[in-house]
Amino acid sequence: LSDVRVTVAYFAQTREFAGTKEDEFVLSSPADVERLFSRVVKAHPRLKEIWGDIRTLVNGRAVLENVELKDGDRVALVPPVAGG
Amino acid sequence: LLGKPDTYNSKQLKSVLGEVLTMTLSGYANKIAKVDLTRGNIDYDKPDEDDLRKYIGGRGLGAKYVLDNGPKVEPFSEDNILCFMTGPLVGSDVTMSGRMAVVTKSPLTGTVTDSHHGGWSGARLRWAGFDGLVFKGRAAKPVYAYIEDGNVTLKDASKVWGKNVHGTVKTLMKEHGSKDLSVVTIGQAGEKLVRFAAIINENGRASGRGGTGAVMGWKKLKALVIKGNIRDKPKPAGPEEFKKAVAAANTCVVKGAITEPRKGGLSVYGTNVLMNIVNEIGALPTRNGQTTQFEHADMIGGETIKEKILVGDPTCHACPVACKKEVEVKEGKYKVHMESTEYESMWALGANCGNSNKEAVAYMLDMTNDYGLDTIETGNCISIVMEASQRGLIGEKLEWGDADAMIDLVHKIGRREGIGDKLAEGGWRAAKAFGDEGLANQVKGQCIPAYDPRGMQGMGIGYATSNRGACHLRGYTPASEALGVPQRTDPLAWEGKGTLLKIFQDLHAISDSFDICKFSAFSEGINEYVAQFVAMTGIDIDADGLMKAGERIYNLERYYNNLLGFTGKDDTLPERFLKQPGTGPAAGHVCELDKMKKEYYEARGWTDGVVPEAKLRDLGIIS
Numbered sequence: 001l002s003d004v005r006v007t008v009a010y011f012a013q014t015r016e017f018a019g020t021k022e023d024e025f026v027l028s029s030p031a032d033v034e035r036l037f038s039r040v041v042k043a044h045p046r047l048k049e050i051w052g053d054i055r056t057l058v059n060g061r062a063v064l065e066n067v068e069l070k071d072g073d074r075v076a077l078v079p080p081v082a083g084g
Numbered sequence: 085l086l087g088k089p090d091t092y093n094s095k096q097l098k099s100v101l102g103e104v105l106t107m108t109l110s111g112y113a114n115k116i117a118k119v120d121l122t123r124g125n126i127d128y129d130k131p132d133e134d135d136l137r138k139y140i141g142g143r144g145l146g147a148k149y150v151l152d153n154g155p156k157v158e159p160f161s162e163d164n165i166l167c168f169m170t171g172p173l174v175g176s177d178v179t180m181s182g183r184m185a186v187v188t189k190s191p192l193t194g195t196v197t198d199s200h201h202g203g204w205s206g207a208r209l210r211w212a213g214f215d216g217l218v219f220k221g222r223a224a225k226p227v228y229a230y231i232e233d234g235n236v237t238l239k240d241a242s243k244v245w246g247k248n249v250h251g252t253v254k255t256l257m258k259e260h261g262s263k264d265l266s267v268v269t270i271g272q273a274g275e276k277l278v279r280f281a282a283i284i285n286e287n288g289r290a291s292g293r294g295g296t297g298a299v300m301g302w303k304k305l306k307a308l309v310i311k312g313n314i315r316d317k318p319k320p321a322g323p324e325e326f327k328k329a330v331a332a333a334n335t336c337v338v339k340g341a342i343t344e345p346r347k348g349g350l351s352v353y354g355t356n357v358l359m360n361i362v363n364e365i366g367a368l369p370t371r372n373g374q375t376t377q378f379e380h381a382d383m384i385g386g387e388t389i390k391e392k393i394l395v396g397d398p399t400c401h402a403c404p405v406a407c408k409k410e411v412e413v414k415e416g417k418y419k420v421h422m423e424s425t426e427y428e429s430m431w432a433l434g435a436n437c438g439n440s441n442k443e444a445v446a447y448m449l450d451m452t453n454d455y456g457l458d459t460i461e462t463g464n465c466i467s468i469v470m471e472a473s474q475r476g477l478i479g480e481k482l483e484w485g486d487a488d489a490m491i492d493l494v495h496k497i498g499r500r501e502g503i504g505d506k507l508a509e510g511g512w513r514a515a516k517a518f519g520d521e522g523l524a525n526q527v528k529g530q531c532i533p534a535y536d537p538r539g540m541q542g543m544g545i546g547y548a549t550s551n552r553g554a555c556h557l558r559g560y561t562p563a564s565e566a567l568g569v570p571q572r573t574d575p576l577a578w579e580g581k582g583t584l585l586k587i588f589q590d591l592h593a594i595s596d597s598f599d600i601c602k603f604s605a606f607s608e609g610i611n612e613y614v615a616q617f618v619a620m621t622g623i624d625i626d627a628d629g630l631m632k633a634g635e636r637i638y639n640l641e642r643y644y645n646n647l648l649g650f651t652g653k654d655d656t657l658p659e660r661f662l663k664q665p666g667t668g669p670a671a672g673h674v675c676e677l678d679k680m681k682k683e684y685y686e687a688r689g690w691t692d693g694v695v696p697e698a699k700l701r702d703l704g705i706i707s
């Protein structure tokens with residue numbers, strides 16, 4: 001089984017709490033969102049403060065439950081925001 | 085958004101608010117100034133109580149006046165009226181209650197239009213004793229209106245005619261003193277009848293859309309100078325009930341995940357927090373909508389602005405959110421100090437034009453404020469020239485992202501010089517002059533803001549059915565589609581979007597008529613609106629009744645357009661959005677307009693975009 005390389009993008013407060021715009025995580029296959037999250041929170045513990053409010057996009061599409069991740073996927077962590 | 089439907093039914097309200105409901109209307113100034121600029125006459129009328137009960141104030145009452153004035157007036161004519169409206173909650177303790185609505189017949193779209201601005205001018209107009217000012221006719225020489233203590237005086241504006249906004253504000257502030265004063269003015273763009281000229285309040289708050297500034301310029305009305313003090317704020321029908329209702333609504337705002345002061349995304353980053361997120365889902369129209377993702381979005385997004393050039397967080401009357409973002413570029417050719425780098429504006433002159441230079445965008449936004457131009461239409465006009473140049477339709481060469489050439493074009497539009505004279509007619513008319521109407525991403529003659537209908541389906545039906553031309557603010561479906569407020573919907577799915585849009589449109593018609601900021605809806609719902617409105621005015625109404633008022637206002641505007649011949653054929657989108665798929669997450673998707681339109685018309689009870697007579701009667705629009 002090959003490794004799964006995933007890019008994680010942080011926006012708004014998640015960027016401030018993570019201290020970076022993007023990360024790359026390498027997960028063993030099969031990889032999924034929940035396993036990725038545990039790695040993200042371990043790398044950036046401050047994100048726990050707002051974790052309950054964060055929405056997840058996988059390749060630009062919102063996901064509401066755990067889904068499998070493929071090599072090259074992009075996961076965005078979005079806090080509650082609005083504008084107009 | 086609509087809360088729990090039974091939280092505030094009429095019976096409960098009566099038990100909560102008691103005798104408040106039996107009193108005559110409070111909250112209103114009960115005074116409208118009707119100014120005939122041709123004759124220099126000013127009459128003061130009491131607004132009709134039945135109109136207030138049906139149309140609330142602000143946008144609703146202004147639209148009623150425009151309808152009563154007759155739809156078949158030319159926008160640039162003495163017969164067209166220009167209404168500056170407050171509402172029953174404006175200038176009160178209600179959170180975000182500092183708005184003013186400008187309502188008229190648009191020279192850009194030929195429809196009824198309303199355009200709102202924040203700051204303090206709305207509150208000051210109410211404190212000065214007015215529910216609204218209605219201007220008709222045309223002055224022989226430029227004038228400005230001075231408003232104080234329930235009086236309107238017309239004054240000679242020759243010393244500020246020809247000046248841009250910043251110069252006009254400075255001059256009139258010097259003359260009248262800045263204490264308790266708001267200056268609402270046009271720049272050169274309004275004077276030169278640029279069809280998308282804005283009216284600017286306090287240097288940087290714009291009634292941007294629809295060309296209200298051009299109507300003001302045609303009437304030779306340069307500015308409103310409004311003096312008003314908060315000691316004259318409106319008195320509620322039920323002071324204790326009002327206090328409680330305001331406190332409850334304010335709690336929603338200060339504890340709301342989005343609006344919480346200095347913690348919520350809107351407060352920390354302003355509206356431009358959307359740039360990266362809308363780009364991420366593939367709904368950011370890029371290079372005149374040729375694609376739906378911009379590779380440099382982050383360079384002009386709210387996070388980067390905050391990190392690099394943010395210097396302050398100004399706010400409006402009674403708003404703890406402070407979403408305005410004041411920026412300063414300290415040196416170089418784009419040196420500027422201005423407020424505010426809003427999302428739509430950063431997109432219009434940024435991603436939409438392939439421009440990733442945040443300093444240049446900020447510089448241009450200050451220019452557009454100074455000339456008094458709608459940033460959205462200005463950006464679209466420039467991107468139309470860029471695509472026309474790319475396709476060899478015009479002789480001019482303009483590369484995507486060429487900031488200096490863009491600055492030159494902003495000057496030309498504001499002054500109607502060279503190619504700017506064509507662009508000053510608006511994107512749609514300019515595109516036709518360049519030989520391809522399809523260059524303009526427009527609806528009913530007004531170009532789109534910063535959401536691509538291929539990546540955000542609800543915005544497609546929203547643009548198409550908007551009564552004032554392409555607009556995100558008639559029904560802000562991105563709240564649901566991109567941000568999950570009040571509940572998440574898939575931006576790429578069309579099902580349910582027609583019904584969702586109707587709810588948003590009716591709700592926003594209410595807030596626009598109160599006139600409070602739409603951003604209240606990110607934390608509050610109809611229940612908070614009802615409680616504050618009833619306690620302020622004493623009008624006996626429940627949530628259903630208030631939503632019906634919103635529906636009535638939306639239908640009245642549609643009826644006005646119907647009388648002018650607008651029908652379902654005008655509720656459409658440019659071919660680009662219907663036939664050319666988006667990119668990124670929107671790859672393979674076009675806007676499913678026809679399917680959504682069928683659902684939307686069913687929800688509205690309209691026949692091919694026309695309000696049936698029975699519906700007009702049911703809503704009390706006609707008798």
